[in-house]
Amino acid sequence: MLPRLVATDLDGTLLDARGEVSAYTREVLLAVEEQGVPVVFVTGRPIRWMESLWESVGGHGLAILSNGGVVYDVATHSVRRARTIAPDVLVRVGELLRAAAPGTTFALERTTGFAREPDFMPRLHTSAVPGVPVAPLEDLVDDRVVKLLARHEEQGPEEFWQLAEEVVGHSVTTTWSSVGTLVEMSGAGVTKATTLADLCAELGVERSEVVAFGDMPNDLALLDWAGTAYAMENAHPSVRVATRRTAPRHDEDGVARTLARIFGL
Incomplete structure (x- = not known):
């Protein structure tokens, strides 16, 4: 059964070595979304580090920022939910x-x-x-x-x-x-995974229907939660050890190449 939602980290995962989205990756993300499968960017980046990327990654949909602290509406450039610290x-x-x-x-x-x-x-x-x-x-x-x-x-x-x-x-x-x-x-309790779980519940998507990609220790909870998880070939050793599947390197369009295989693009 094909995934119903894609969750991907950005730096060291979706973005290339220059911190950019390649033309091929943009093409694949668009093709996945045209199949009715949302792509959610799940990153440690704060809102202020995303302004130059929205257009490159689609300019619409939802993103989880600040390691789960913010759910952001990309189309309206507004905070949909904030999980703050007292x-x-x-x-x-x-x-x-x-x-x-x-x-x-x-x-x-x-x-x-x-x-x-x-x-x-x-x-x-x-x-x-x-x-x-x-x-x-x-x-x-x-x-x-x-x-x-x-x-x-x-x-x-x-x-x-x-x-x-x-x-x-x-x-x-x-x-x-x-x-x-x-x-x-x-x-306390706020991670990429817990915020994505809440968002998936709102969207009616089961964790078994999520495919996720990551490369660093702050991705571990996300990768453990998702039904299908990929560590990038360039990932931190702790991530490689914890994840059974591996995607090609981030600077080789690893996420896009894996999604193209999964969705038959």
Whole structure:
């Protein structure tokens, strides 16, 4: 039986090495949707990182952003649902992580944009964008936060993530998808998988009818939940180990080539 919904990560999965959607991939995605099968982009990217991609990936439908924190209506460019983190939880998580790993700095992804502490990745290009709020974490938190970012300049990525999971994993969902030491935190129980499950329930799609693609640890819950799951050939080792099926590399149109085979395109 053919899938009734496609869920795919973007960076390292659907996008090529330049972070773009190839002409072949666009053609395949369109052909899949013409068969009545929605393609949902499920990514850790915030809203602000998607504006240049909407047209390339179809300009319509729904997307799950910020690791499950936001369900976004692409056609109307509006937030359909936000799964936020309570301000008091954000402050407490910050206190606990800073105590466990002095030197930790924080930034926030909100439904209204990015905000950061003064020492959070000052080299980041968004840090130079006018209008980005810059202040201590306690002064930045509000009820619009969908993701908390924690950065450490001296610890290794996996080491820092394991520490964060041990210290604050009871209060938030921790994950990482970057080669740098950056832990991403969503509300407790909020993952790509739980948000996709809610969306599929609304659409009347069973998990067994979903095919999903991913490449990094923040995709593990999604790939475990979907009825059919593919790790990219370039995926992180933990993803390759956890997933029985493999798609060709992201810079070889791996998702599109696999979908073309599945749907007989």
